[in-house]
Amino acid sequence: MNSKGRIVIKLGGGLITNKNLSKTINKEAIKNVCNTIKQLNDEGYVLIIVHGAGSYGHILSKKMDIANGINNEIQEQQINAVQQIRSNMIELNNEVIKSLKKIGLVAIGYPPSKWAKGIGKDFTGNLDIFETINNDKIPICFGDVVDRDDSNKFGILSGDDLMYRISMEIPNVNFTIFLLGDVDGVLTNPPNNLNAKLIKNYSKNDITNTSHSSDIDVTGGIDLKLLRAVEISKKIENVWFLNGNRSERIMQLIHTGTTIGTKILP
Numbered sequence: 001m002n003s004k005g006r007i008v009i010k011l012g013g014g015l016i017t018n019k020n021l022s023k024t025i026n027k028e029a030i031k032n033v034c035n036t037i038k039q040l041n042d043e044g045y046v047l048i049i050v051h052g053a054g055s056y057g058h059i060l061s062k063k064m065d066i067a068n069g070i071n072n073e074i075q076e077q078q079i080n081a082v083q084q085i086r087s088n089m090i091e092l093n094n095e096v097i098k099s100l101k102k103i104g105l106v107a108i109g110y111p112p113s114k115w116a117k118g119i120g121k122d123f124t125g126n127l128d129i130f131e132t133i134n135n136d137k138i139p140i141c142f143g144d145v146v147d148r149d150d151s152n153k154f155g156i157l158s159g160d161d162l163m164y165r166i167s168m169e170i171p172n173v174n175f176t177i178f179l180l181g182d183v184d185g186v187l188t189n190p191p192n193n194l195n196a197k198l199i200k201n202y203s204k205n206d207i208t209n210t211s212h213s214s215d216i217d218v219t220g221g222i223d224l225k226l227l228r229a230v231e232i233s234k235k236i237e238n239v240w241f242l243n244g245n246r247s248e249r250i251m252q253l254i255h256t257g258t259t260i261g262t263k264i265l266p
């Protein structure tokens, strides 16, 4: 491991897909963020990538009530939906891998349905796969439908829980970054509210009037991200929420320690 350390970065589902329309990808955003990842890789940072599900996971999960586990009345449709969502997620993951490959980066996808069990931050599974020794293969995983050992049978493991465990357990993480789709960071009000202002430093007791759009998002939206981010910040000094469409800010943060965005404090 070189002295620059690791960057754990989440490409939010709202950044890489259009959250409202089933299986619609935002190729331009993926391309831009992959270019930034390439720049960081060239500079010698070791990266671990996580991505969200956006419209490749949340819409069908919501429709088939996947987050609440098996429901005898619709069991058959649910089992089909689980297969469908898992395959959608691999498809989305392959899009990111393909985009990285185009610019000369090799990324290895690790679908959680194949190595993780259980939901929430105490899921089980071997995290050693993320501990790359050098920088020539970037590990990449994502929020997914995973098996559960209890009577629920399956559930949804959010990319935010993966961010938490990877940041806490893999050594030498210097930055944990959550990239958002349409906003500069954590806002005081939902983005469509004219009074919404950027919160530059967020700590646990700050109250935000977030808009967890539960009609679409089955994991917990910005609220789960904030909860996990505050926990991560107890260990990692640089935990940030940034606008994923402004790559220069990602670079500025890494180079100077600050930028336009929200820094999470313990």
Ligand code: IP8
Pocket (backbone or CB within 6 Å): 013, 051, 052, 053, 054, 056, 057, 058, 061, 085, 089, 142, 143, 144, 145, 156, 157, 158, 159, 160, 218, 219, 220
């Ligand atoms: O978007 C959710 O992951 P997240 C995964 O990171 C599914 O919360 C399949 C909805």
